[in-house]
Every structure is written in C-alpha cells, then in structure tokens.
Amino acid sequence: ATMAQYQPARQVQQLSARNRYRVHHSMASIISLIGAPGSGKGTYGALLASRISNTSFVSVGDILRENSLTNKNLALVLRSGALVDDAIANDAVVQSLESRTNSKSDGSIRVILDGYPRTYAQASLLSRWPVSLRPTLAILFDVPDEICKTKMLGRRKCSICNRSFNINGIHTGGFDMPPMLPESCEVECDQEVDWKKRDDDTSDTIKLRMEVYHMETKPVLKYWEDQGELLRFVPFKGVKE
Secondary structure, three states: OOHHHHOOHHHOOOOOHHHHHHHHHOOOOEEEEEEOOOOOHHHHHHHHHHHOOOOEEEEHHHHHHHHHOOOHHHHHHHHHOOOOOHHHHHHHHHHHHHHHHHOOOOOOOOEEEEOOOOOHHHHHHHHHOOHHHOOOEEEEEOOOHHHHHHHHHOEEEEOOOOOEEEOOOEEEOOEEEOOEOOOOOOOOOOHHHHEEOOOOOOHHHHHHHHHHHHHHHOHHHHHHHHHOOEEEEOOOOHHHO
C-alpha cells in the first residue's frame, strides 16, 4: 500500500468503537493479528493482551526464533527474510498453544496471536487444528509500506536492560507516531553502544520481507473476509489510538 491510498485520513476505515467492543467482548479465545513487517502488530498485540483479562500475547516470530536456536536451517531462513515452511510454522504454533492449554487446570486458553496464519496455505491448515485452538477473529494492521520500512530501520533493543525502543518518528500523511524512547532507566545504558538492531532489520532484507508479505500473506485476508471475521485498523496515531 502506498501513502496515496491513505489520503485523506478520514476515508480509511479504522477500528471503530463498535469494533473495539467486538475485540474486547468477543467470544473468540484466540485473535489473529495480520500486518506487514513493521506495522506495529506486535506492539499493539502486547498492549491489547494487557487490557483483556486473562489473555496472553504469543508472537509466532518469537516462537520460531526460539526454535532456531537449535535448528540451524531455520535460523538461516529467518535471517534471509524468507517465509518459514508452512508445515514447520504450523507445528511450532500448535505445540506452543497446546502447551499453554495444558498449563491451565480447566484447559482454557485466551491468546492474541501475532503472525499466524501468514499464508493462505497456513490458513487452510486451521481446519485441522483442535476447535479450541482455532483463531476466530482477525485484525489487519493497515499501514503504508514506507512507514513500515522507516519503523523497522529504527527498531533497537538494549542489551543491558533488554527493553525495545524505536528511534524513528513518523509525521506524514495523517500518521503521527513519535519515536518510542525510554523516559527513564534503572540501569545506565549507552544508546550508541548498547542498543542493537535485529539481524534482519537491514534495507535489503526489509525489501524482501515486504515483497514476500504482499505476495504470500495478503491472500489470507480473503480467507478471513470469507469467514466474516476481519477487522481493519489504521493506527494513525501509533500506540495513542
């Protein structure tokens, strides 16, 4: 999506008050988040989970990165920016959700799921999941490519306090996203030395990831639209929305 498609801001569907109610009061035990790399779905997902009682945030990217510590081939795929094989991603997500269900005495689970399904093939595999683990609501974070790229290039994580920040701000096309910088810190950390970029946050890798997203992930939207369970959210004001 280009910036031109977001003008004027009022013409773009946002997460309305009615849709916000649907998210907070949905009977869905698992909500799937969809969005391009850098769209902020991880940040919003964690925030949303913190505001819905008894809900946890599960990042598929984190699951795969954890698995890659013992799987060199998976690590190479993640560093290249390519999508992980559907079967591998599917098994990793199901195992993670099942472990969370098994840890509950009543077998219940309420999850904000970031990054799955990412392809139509993955969405098709949902029919094989246990009914209790299937996402029944999806939220699309609709953000222009240029903004996603700028935000990804600004992502940093402190190796001392382990917190994540973003040094790039966005103030264009109706979007108002200030940099996400620490207000205070209990430990002394040096931005120039201690703040690290992710290995896959390079211009070339970001370009590939965006191309892969548009080619492989967007068909998933049709799946959710056909189910009548897709909400579209344009975060014009970042986390202030």
